[in-house]
Amino acid sequence: MKPAPFAYRDPDSVDEVLALLAEHGDDAKLLAGGQSLGPMLNMRVVSPEFIVDLNRVKALSRRGTSADGGFAIGALVRQAELEDDPAFAVAQPLAAAALPWIAHRPIRNRGTVAGSLVHADPAAEWGGIILALDARLAIRRAGAPPREVEAENFFTGILETAVEAEDLLAEIRLPPWPDGARWGFREFARRRGDFALAGVACRFEVDGAGRCRSVRIGLVGVGDTAVRARLAESVLEGEPPGAELFAAAAAAVGKEVEPLDDGHASAAYRRHLAEVVVADALAEAWEQDGRDEG
């Protein structure tokens, strides 16, 4: 469990990072919190020639309310910083509620949101969160204009995202929280802190006529990537919320997900768990009874 030899760079500006990525591309790996990259290096799952350490790039540590009233999370923002930030809990209650379920505190102390998203473990909570929140991902590359990718276009395959070898995921942009939106977060893991066998982040609004609107259901752990449960969303959209509707939505999730059979769980079991967590999360959202209205 010792990494293969690599060269190490620790630039202090975004431009230098981008230049190094442009030069070394596929041979380089960015190092953020190292909580995923470290084990992969040690187990020699990856052996890049260059490690480009982001930790001295101060500009990437910014977090806070953005011009549009949303919340911006720089590439070096640790998950624990958000967990400890009361402003984040007010601005983004769903993500804040999910944070304690991600790994363990020592891992969140180092691990970044950007690192989690680019690593793109199919069970990582942030995948479900950005889908439920319609987040936008700001990506930089040397010699190209900055680009923004919508959450639903971010994950491209197992452990693959829109962030390519020369790219830096610079910022995660969470849009302003809609007034009165209800949300739920649930996951099932064998042990607290483990990657979930199935998890869900969901959010919906209830319009003046008492119907569900803007329904978003982001699932994790039940496929190659985090996915939106579009069938279930359509079951809910425009209907009055209630136990029967939620049961129907959960059943729809069971039909639309395509989980994998793997060493941790069978596909059938994951599908079932997806239904359970969705039913629980929707009920949890509904029970909030608009407590976040403000």
Next chain:
Amino acid sequence: MDRMETPPLAKERTDGHDEPSPVSPRRLVGRSVRRLEDPRRLRGEGTYVDDVHVPGMLHATVVRSPRAHARIRSIDATEAKAAPGIVAILGARELGGDLRPIPVRLVPDERLLRYLQRPLATNRVRYVGEPVALVVARSRAAAEDAAERVEVDYEPLPPVTDASSAPPAPLFDHTPDNLASLIEEAFGNIDAAFARAERVVRLAFRTGRHSAVPMETRGLVAVPDRGAAEGRGRLTVWGPTKVTHFNRSVLAAMLGWPEHRIRLVEPDVGGGFGARGEFYPEDFLVPCAALRLGRPVKWIEDRVEHLSAINHSREQRYELALALDSDGRFLGLRAEIVNDMGAYLRTHGTVVPGLSAGMLPGPYEMQAYRCRVRCVLTNKTPTGTYRAPGRFECNAARERLIDRAARLTGIGRMDLRMRNLVRPERMPFARGTSILGEEVVYDSGDYPAALAEAVALSGFRMSVPDAVPGAGARAGAGSASGDAPEARPESRAGSAANAVPVAPARESGARAESGTRSDGGSYGREEPGRYRYGMGLACFVEKTGTGPFEGARAFLDRSGALVVATGAADLGQGLETCLAQIAGDALGVDHAGITVRHGDTDLIPHGVGSFASRGTVMAGNAVHEAVSELRTRVLERAAARLGVPPGDLAIGPGGLVRGTGGRSCTLAELAAEPGLEMVRYFRCEQMAYSHGVTVARVKVDTATGLVVPERIWLLYDVGRVVNPSIVAGQIEGGVAQGIGGSLLEELRYDDTGQFLSGSFMDYVLPGTTDVPTILHRDLGRSPSPRNPLGVKGAGEVGIAGVGGAVANAVADALADAEREDDELPLTPERVWKRVRCNPSPQTPAAAAAGGRNPV
């Protein structure tokens, strides 16, 4: 052996830690003195094997087979030899004739020789992780770089992954059926017993492969004297533990070196649990490399290696049949067991399946017994012992069988056990089986009292009304099954009519008992019927204090301080403290000033080691004898010096020997002349048998299958207790590991023999939040008559009954105790499938009324 007066029991004990005052003449044994080894370990001042640094030291890594079963066509190390920092690559070709089989330590058997493992695979690999070559380089990283470049050409062979079905291929050409050994145990006339039976109850039971995962992985530093490569000087090896003297003999034999030129040293050790400290391939390869190269070589096992290299354990399948008469008395027990041995036999030979066969009847009377264990080789990591080896498994199978019998006969679960437990007046009780080549004869114990106490302590409720025999009162009625959480069990404690006065129960931690997981998180919503609650119990007997001997050397150094050395090992269990307490009492001095040394083959010529809950029993009694005799010598010497008869002398605080009339001298003065030195070996022909009852309460989420253990109770008797606080630690740690084996841990392989549990992401250990509150109590009634101190082992009592109690609790919760098969670990997916097959469990009332399907 002399019998001592009945040792003082629970009375003297106190609950918290308790430092002796310097003037107190109180005895040390029986008190929770603080552990002497803790300050250095808690402050990071211990010396673990990776802390050993020797100038010029090289680093080794092992090239391991990525395949389950294959012929080695060739090994090409050309590229590896060119890697930076490389020093040597030692494969079967280089080591050739040195690669002798690693012998069996316990109960050697000629017939097993052909299944033994050699330190390196020679022309065939038989499991993923089998050592193929050793790479030595100037750093561990360089060694790993080079190891990656060793090209091994494998020709695949069909893998054998299931011990129970017909093998697709033999592992050894001379054994086509892969059956390494067939173990049989029997007493009484089994056919007659079954012919007379009113009912026969059957059960198929399986325990999952899992093993010890000590916090510190294995490691070795082999340091040859200069000239050792040419056969001069000595070889010192840091890192062995558990059985250092035995391992020295093995290493000497395998190297062809005389024993006296090899010294094995046990540093501080971060846990063993049976698996760590046996003689493994690396225990030969690393010293061998050091001798060949004439340089110190270090090897530290990493966690990925550990999970496929260390002995696995526990993979057994049971087919059981219990014959009962019309009163529910056990007439006979038949057992067919398959033990998956893995690819080779290691140092334990077939000890684990033998222990299952010998201990399966447990604490119950029965007229006849017949058990056969098929020890089958498969293409998986070889197996060995893990805390309560063979007993965690057989206790779980038997206790689950008894619950099935209770359900089917309608006799209460506790009542059925009470009717069959061996009663105290039957002690010593010849079990009729044998283990480790020794007849099983239970020495002492009050099994019915332990059960009654456990029921009282836990408020155990039976699925059907249940009477306590002899008590004449209903111990409890109603059911544990159902939708509502249990009433707080403590409120019922003491309600059993025949409760005995015992020490207060100790409780680990203090966690909320609510519907949530103990970490406060909640996975599901509290909908009616979603959660089910159940309780289960398991009675067991534990073998402890295995012989044949252990030694102690005791002397006063020139400062008058007592030094005690033994061949037993300390793997973190607190042996230093226990021995200091025993030695302190024997000499009459405070334990804190006593130096206890162990685990160094230069300290004492003979040693057996620490396993089988034997340390305190064997080394403890050896220390007791050696120091008691030393005391006699000290007093004789003082008597001569002071002119007072020895009988009038007392050794007091500060090492002052006082006589009548104010005359005194110090131990230092007496020790100025040589002679105050004593070596004693304590021998014991028969083991001491601890016993206990484990009760579990679980909550099952029927939506996800998650089983949350809410509480564990344990009523135990381990004879005379040397240090209650250390015993408590042993109990609680054992329960925690038992929770792992019951609900979480499984070393899994796919059909091709690929190992699927190579990291802690895949091998799920219980964390603090997975271990419930543990409430335990010492019955304190049955000192062992087999040793002067009256002690029995306590190291494995905590884990022995957890599997059975948890399996029974889950069956209780799901109200399906009548099912024909069961298994451990009860992972969420398995439980979910079980719930799905039987979605609306019978109400307990229905089960009591009409649900008794005849067998």
